[in-house]
Amino acid sequence: MIHMTYQGYVFDAYGTLFDVHSVMEKIHQHYPDHGDTISQEWRSRQIHYFLVRQMVNGYRPFSDITQWALLDALAYSGVEVKPDIVEDLMKQYEKLTPYPEVNDLNDRYPDHTFTIFSNGTHSMLQPLLENNQLTDTFGLLSADDPKVYKPHPDAYKHAEEKLGFEKEDVLFFSSNPWDITGAASYGFHTAWVNRNDQKWPELGIEPTYIINDLTNIPE
Template identity: 45%
Template sequence: MDSSIKAFVFDVYGTLFDVTAIKKECEELYPGYGEEISQSWRSKQVEYFMLRQLMGNYATLHTITHQALKYVLKENDLQSNEENEQKLMEAYLHLPLYEEVEGVLAQLKDKNLTVFSNGSHDMLNPLIENAGLTGAFKHILSVDEVKEFKPAPASYQYALDKLGLANNQVLFMSSNGWDISGAKNFGFQTAWINRKNLPVEELDLEPDYIFDDLKGLLKWK
């Protein structure tokens, strides 16, 4: 256990909350396409915020998520209408937690726990509130406050400034390889929550720790 860690910072989508679970709502509205829509929607969402970061053309993740959905429905020649789109956007505010999350957070409640997400507060706050986790975190931080998406260094700098710590005093957790690479590049200590048993990204930025799920964090309990 590294005793230098003063803050435990969690990514949200795919790390605390299961984004793939939205395939259920997608399947209900578009039978036979639930899996395809849910996977393509997430991929296009990530692609769009990466592109907007590169172009210097910021929009909130709420806007990007809606635009990504509209694209995927068109890509699959599916009828897009405002009612269906709003139902699926609403489902994003009620994503389920991974099964171990509540127990792990409860056991780490005496630690400095923070959320740091590319999600804008209009998505992030209702999601965390609906899961009953509002009181679990000291900070709920969004890149929307600085308008720089992770993995840009300026986004992690914003979080660091809010924490008031040195880079290596932060343990950053994410299930997303690109986010772990960005955080490691910035100088955070990193714990990759490798839920899909994927290989490490070939970016010369090895995670400090690799766990199958958040229960690996209990070594700091």
Template identity: 35%
Template sequence: MTITTCIFDAYGTLFDVTSAAQRAAHDPEFSRLAQLWPQLAQDWRAKQLEYSWLRVIMGDHTPFWTVTMDALDWALARAGLEDDPPLRARLLQLYQELSAYPEVPIMLQTLKDKGFSTAILSNGSHDMLDAAVSSAGLDRLLDDVLSVDTVGIFKPSDQVYQMVPDRFQCARDEVLFVSSNGWDIAGAARFGFVTAWVNRAALPVDRMPGQPAHILSDLTQIPEIAAHA
């Protein structure tokens, strides 16, 4: 089956989730963060994912922005920075303005020029995603931004992946699904999408039923993969 639709995870795939902490660390007002930001960014992301999975298991869905704030509070506490409300506010503001990876705009433009449909499928809340997409200037390069808010459960639930064929009226194997998260790739591959794992950290493949069809170090090859998958 020919690929017609290219779907991207947002956080960690199109947007650099470490950029909020890194940018805040360069602000003289938050000098305490200068040496701590890499660990804080790592803890923030890890807890954000952990809390989303736990909420699925417990059947206690909440908007991803709440999960993001809860995860940040844990990360700040671990770093001994929970006593700094202005820092917390600044980090949350910057999370709405995450930097896109450098290759993203050209990659998406190439897909559009080749006639592919493009969209985000994310655990992120609508408001979060709209802010990030707008801040990065990606609006015109995406046909849609799909949020789990619509179905009320986080990835890797099949209900989330089903939003793509429902929206684009395509078969599962016409979708190239791209994510930096191994667990997300596993869920999407098991669902029936063709998958490309953006493995920037050169991690081992997750031992899960769904396996990536392609493993990449960045997003530059996505148009070529979509054209020849």
């Protein structure tokens, strides 16, 4: 049964609120004709690497994971790796572009409590919110505080404790199936933001809702 009244609306950041591939334009400036490949490899390796570190109980901050993934994506693409370019591309994670409907989310739902819960560190996420004038829209929780990544249940437990709501009163949004699976397994209600019109993977767990974007969120 779908629970129709939620007290907490919690959002993943990367790929859900912010377009991780908006870095592509900057990549093209440094490496013409390699933007798409590097961007795709960067994101794929970023996810792969933090999941591996989680499996071996070897937590490292998401900023480290992100830089390692970038270095390997550049190496994979066969381009010259220069420290100043790496630094410039890493700074782009503080300037990711929000999806269009994110900017007025607070205006459309003024009575809702919105919180980001991300694997990103506070030092990555706070500038991202500031650069996009979204600090008044979202509270901020980071997996860097408990030192355990989503989709581990302890990560969602940390979020529940910080939110102060019962898990059944939380609706969690993510574009990442692994994140939705983790949140649903923990007991949150979930909304998969299926921006690319994909099939939900056969994971034995279904999201509460499937939506295409955040224009009209379940209430």
